[in-house]
Amino acid sequence: MTPQEEIEALIARVAMADRKAFRALYSRTSAKLFGIALRVLKDEAAAEDVLQDVYVRVWNRAGAYRSNGYSPMTWLITITRNAAIDRLRKARREGVAQEPVEIAERLYDTAPGPAQQAEMRDEARALNVCLDELPADRAEMVRRVYLQGLTYQELSDQSGVKLNTVRTWLRRSLMQLRECLSA
Template sequence: MSAQEEIEALIARVAMGDRKAFRTLYDRTSAKLFGIALRVLKEQGPAEEVLQEVYIRIWNRAGQYRVNGYSPMTWLITITRNAAIDRLRKARAAGVAVEPVEIAERLYDPQPGPESQSVMRDEARALQACLGELPADRAEMVRRAYLQGHTYAEIAEAAGAKLNTIRTWLRRSLMQLRECLSQ
């Protein structure tokens, strides 16, 4: 059984309320997910809090995961990244200064083995290449919204455009990225 199949099986068992599977899933994935939260938040305490929130979400949402040929780690990483970015946005709204995190810092993790590192590098290269196909201003908006945690309103203000225009541009840019990444 491959690592991907094992994680998928664990998620399926967690969806049925299997605590032992949840513990095993935690053991297999927590170091990587913590690394992602830490790279986004830059501080251990908030990263640990986000990791706890992430596993609560995983426990509650495991039934929503669908095997679709993509890595189950992508699903877990997305939950973690979104939770960490939500934390950044809350900190920014509270007036706490946060520095943006570059995509390379988020995607690079010294912990995984060679296979995982190779997959991550390929995914990062593909994402960078696809971002390069977008107009420069749109690519920057995608980076700010989805990698740096800026709100649509902040992006609209910085771009001097209407909020609905920014939403449309981002939606179209994401559709282009999805199409590009699926090739």
């Protein structure tokens, strides 16, 4: 699997609220995205804040990612660059070079609260209902790749199905899931 395919797979898993995939995506991409934010803002603290905002956006919008032949890094870089430019424009409008980080912001607990946990449980239930609508073998493939972390190649080897067929089935299954979840 190419690095591009791995990042696309991680984004797809993030779209299904897979925290392990989110951590992996962060570890693979954060250094480059931080560098981009730093180049635009020229301030490490501001770049860190933008990077945090970027990953919140990625978590919330991963389901909207569509490759369409574009690199997933292009999508992530565009989000980062736009967020950094927006922050820079906001600081200029307010006449502030860069706003200092308040201690309260550093102490803010980012763990999901009870309402967010309930919402995540509802989303998980909806996902399971939609997975049940897929043929059993395809639902199992989706679970093994996007929830258990198998690569396409590992799934192909284990199932005896050709790699390109696995990719096609997974792509079609994800499209069906997206349609089901949006209904």
